[in-house]
Amino acid sequence: MQTQILAFIVWGTLALAVVGTYFFFLLSTRQPLEGEDYYRAVGKLRKPLLIAMLIVLSLTFGFTIGSLPYATSRDLPDRVIYVGVKQFSFLLSSQPLVSEVQMDTLGGELIEIPANSRVEFRVRSFDVNHGFGIFAPSGELVAQTQAMPGYVNRLIVTLPKEGTYSVLCLEYCGIAHHGMRASFNVFSPVTGSTQ
Amino acid sequence: MASTSISSLPLFARLWSALFVILFPVLGLLGVFMRLFQSEMLPDIEPSWFYAAMTLHGLGLVGLVYATSFALLITRLSQYVAFRPSMLYVSTGLTGIGVILLVVLFLVRFGPGWYFLYPLPFKSAGVWPEWAPHVFLVALTVLGVAWLLWKLETLRAMAKSFKFSTMLGWHVLAGKAEPSVPPAVLVATICCIAGIIALSAAVVMLVFFYYTLLTGNAADALLVKNLTFFFGHVLINLAMYQGIGVLYDVFPTYTRHQWPMTKPMAIAWNLVLLLVLFAYFHHLYMDFAQPVAVQIIGQAASYGTAIPAAVVTILGTLAHVYRRRVEWNWSSLLLFFGTMGWAVGGTAAVIDSTVAANFRFHNTLWVPAHFHTYLLAGIVLIILGGIAHFVSRAREYTLRPARLPISLLLIGAYGFVTMFYIGGLTSVPRRYAIYPIEVAHGSTLAQVALVFVALIMVGVAVYLWDVGRLLFLPSKRSS
Ligand code: HEM
Ligand SMILES: [Cu+2]
Ligand SMILES: [Cu+2]
Numbered sequence: 203m204q205t206q207i208l209a210f211i212v213w214g215t216l217a218l219a220v221v222g223t224y225f226f227f228l229l230s231t232r233q234p235l236e237g238e239d240y241y242r243a244v245g246k247l248r249k250p251l252l253i254a255m256l257i258v259l260s261l262t263f264g265f266t267i268g269s270l271p272y273a274t275s276r277d278l279p280d281r282v283i284y285v286g287v288k289q290f291s292f293l294l295s296s297q298p299l300v301s302e303v304q305m306d307t308l309g310g311e312l313i314e315i316p317a318n319s320r321v322e323f324r325v326r327s328f329d330v331n332h333g334f335g336i337f338a339p340s341g342e343l344v345a346q347t348q349a350m351p352g353y354v355n356r357l358i359v360t361l362p363k364e365g366t367y368s369v370l371c372l373e374y375c376g377i378a379h380h381g382m383r384a385s386f387n388v389f390s391p392v393t394g395s396t397q
Numbered sequence: 398m399a400s401t402s403i404s405s406l407p408l409f410a411r412l413w414s415a416l417f418v419i420l421f422p423v424l425g426l427l428g429v430f431m432r433l434f435q436s437e438m439l440p441d442i443e444p445s446w447f448y449a450a451m452t453l454h455g456l457g458l459v460g461l462v463y464a465t466s467f468a469l470l471i472t473r474l475s476q477y478v479a480f481r482p483s484m485l486y487v488s489t490g491l492t493g494i495g496v497i498l499l500v501v502l503f504l505v506r507f508g509p510g511w512y513f514l515y516p517l518p519f520k521s522a523g524v525w526p527e528w529a530p531h532v533f534l535v536a537l538t539v540l541g542v543a544w545l546l547w548k549l550e551t552l553r554a555m556a557k558s559f560k561f562s563t564m565l566g567w568h569v570l571a572g573k574a575e576p577s578v579p580p581a582v583l584v585a586t587i588c589c590i591a592g593i594i595a596l597s598a599a600v601v602m603l604v605f606f607y608y609t610l611l612t613g614n615a616a617d618a619l620l621v622k623n624l625t626f627f628f629g630h631v632l633i634n635l636a637m638y639q640g641i642g643v644l645y646d647v648f649p650t651y652t653r654h655q656w657p658m659t660k661p662m663a664i665a666w667n668l669v670l671l672l673v674l675f676a677y678f679h680h681l682y683m684d685f686a687q688p689v690a691v692q693i694i695g696q697a698a699s700y701g702t703a704i705p706a707a708v709v710t711i712l713g714t715l716a717h718v719y720r721r722r723v724e725w726n727w728s729s730l731l732l733f734f735g736t737m738g739w740a741v742g743g744t745a746a747v748i749d750s751t752v753a754a755n756f757r758f759h760n761t762l763w764v765p766a767h768f769h770t771y772l773l774a775g776i777v778l779i780i781l782g783g784i785a786h787f788v789s790r791a792r793e794y795t796l797r798p799a800r801l802p803i804s805l806l807l808i809g810a811y812g813f814v815t816m817f818y819i820g821g822l823t824s825v826p827r828r829y830a831i832y833p834i835e836v837a838h839g840s841t842l843a844q845v846a847l848v849f850v851a852l853i854m855v856g857v858a859v860y861l862w863d864v865g866r867l868l869f870l871p872s873k874r875s876s
Contacts, residue, residue, distance in 0.1 A: 244716035343824035
């Protein structure tokens with residue numbers, strides 16, 4: 203399942219459980235019972251709650267910590283796309299792009315990537331922090347990394363769906379932050395079409 | 398030990414309460430402006446105003462809840478320890494100067510965002526004047542000094558009445574019941590220590606900015622970003638923790654049940670001090686240049702912070718009311734539901750602090766979703782509840798069980814944040830004045846959010862009439 207949907211369902215379920223619990227306790231004050239030490243009684247739930255949280259959080263930690271998006275130096279992609287970013291544009295290039303002047307000299311290029319290949323986006327910024335967010339043809343955010351001056355961020359992804367992907371900026375970078383964009387195509391290596 | 402008077406600082410409490418009930422709605426209106434803008438209802442206004450409003454709204458409200466929750470905590474502490482009021486007013490005055498400078502910066506459309514990343518304040522792309530970052534650094538320095546002094550004075554005042562180890566509840570950990578230390582003192586101590594560490598980090602961060610300003614040389618952007626988020630993360634969490642200190646001290650008046658310092662509570666808060674300092678790494682998951690070990694520590698520490706909150710404070714609040722004759726009114730209901738916002742928003746925060754989820758949620762509307770849940774539906778309610786308690790005691794006024802306006806506040810706040818959550822679910826980026834075609838549905842969400850904001854406004858208006866107004870009537874007792 204899409205990560206966003208799963209996360210939303212988990213949050214929604216827990217949120218409803220919390221709200222339900224709060225109203226249960228609120229309504230319980232309508233039938234007060236003097237004399238009984240209910241504080242103690244509810245306090246007895248502390249240990250089970252602690253243990254339950256430890257178990258759930260450890261399991262979630264164990265299941266999720268394996269899928270880190272970080273590339274190691276041994277990770278070899280099928281191809282590298284160089285990304286240069288500055289206020290307020292992206293440049294995607296198959297040629298190495300390491301300095302700011304190349305943002306003007308390299309010129310735009312239509313990037314075509316075969317579906318299901320491992321592609322690395324090597325992201326650099328030449329002024330402030332920006333974000334490099336990849337949006338699938340369906341509009342779903344599928345991957346991102348930051349673009350930070352002085353650093354190179356390597357984002358390795360496998361894109362299974364064909365079509366036109368958009369790149370939007372995911373770190374506020376000034377007045378035209380919302381207007382920064384780029385795109386690339388993912389095509390099927392079998393049919394050769396992008397649709 | 399506890400005296401019956403609510404505070405030996407009535408004027409100070411009244412001053413901060415009044416500031417809050419005025420500034421919270423005003424800064425909230427900037428949020429309404431942003432939602433209107435994102436709804437495409439203000440086509441003739443420049444986006445630079447959106448970003449300037451975003452900056453003042455964020456900085457202003459975070460600063461306001463941080464300072465007010467601390468002021469209320471101090472008001473409670475003044476029952477147990479003696480402050481030097483002059484020090485408190487110096488901090489308050491300096492805070493005022495900082496805030497005035499921020500408002501001036503808004504007028505020249507200074508907009509690097511509430512967390513501003515090096516070197517954006519210097520690269521305005523022609524929007525704000527060259528002197529703006531200078532003034533900004535001065536404003537932040539003034540605020541930093543003010544709040545550092547404030548925390549130091551609080552530590553000093555508490556240390557005069559209590560031994561440092563008992564302030565941290567270590568005697569309780571060792572199994573001793575005496576001396577009895579109010580939980581508010583424990584919480585305040587943790588907040589002072591964490592606050593002093595965070596404010597020191599902010600000073601170092603400012604030094605890097607000054608360095609670039611004065612020499613023109615670049616600093617290390619990743620290092621400065623670490624400092625920025627260390628500071629910002631701790632600050633925003635302290636705002637909540639300070640409110641919890643107020644809760645521990647005020648809520649028992651309505652449940653008629655002691656909330657003493659227990660061993661679990663002492664363990665929890667000592668743990669919080671440790672975890673809150675390491676959880677901030679979750680803000681840098683998408684900086685792939687950051688060491689991987691640090692990212693893993695970030696996820697572990699973030700998960701960890703959920704445990705003391707749930708097991709001690711949330712469960713404690715619930716246990717306090719269970720089948721008890723609780724006096725439900727403006728104050729107790731707001732305090733009670735404030736902790737609910739903390740729980741619901743905290744859950745969303747834990748999800749987002751999972752690296753694998755953050756890969757899809759970072760800098761989407763999921764982020765404002767979770768923090769508005771525990772700020773607007775959490776700490777703001779706790780502060781409003783604390784103010785209601787203070788006012789009603791000071792003026793011998795009986796608060797009503799304002800069920801209807803509180804329902805409006807809750808429905809409004811949860812509906813409002815749900816539109817942000819749906820934005821996160823559907824990949825809408827945060828901090829976008831205008832939504833591009835890929836996420837055009839963002840503006841529909843903004844329109845629906847406005848309906849819920851209207852409910853919040855009605856609830857707040859009733860609160861201001863019922864409670865807020867009393868702050869401004871001439872004092873009854875002194876006459
Ligand atoms: C009715 C009340 C409020 C409304 C309508 C509102 C609205 C908004 C909106 C529209 C944004 C921009 C979201 C985006 O990135 O697209 C925002 C950001 C923010 N809000 Fe609120 N908000 C409200 C209350 C609060 C409160 C009570 C607090 C804090 C105590 C708060 C703190 C923030 C912060 C820190 C940001 C982030 C600013 C930034 O990204 O630089 N807001 N708010
Ligand atoms: Cu940007
Ligand atoms: Cu944080």
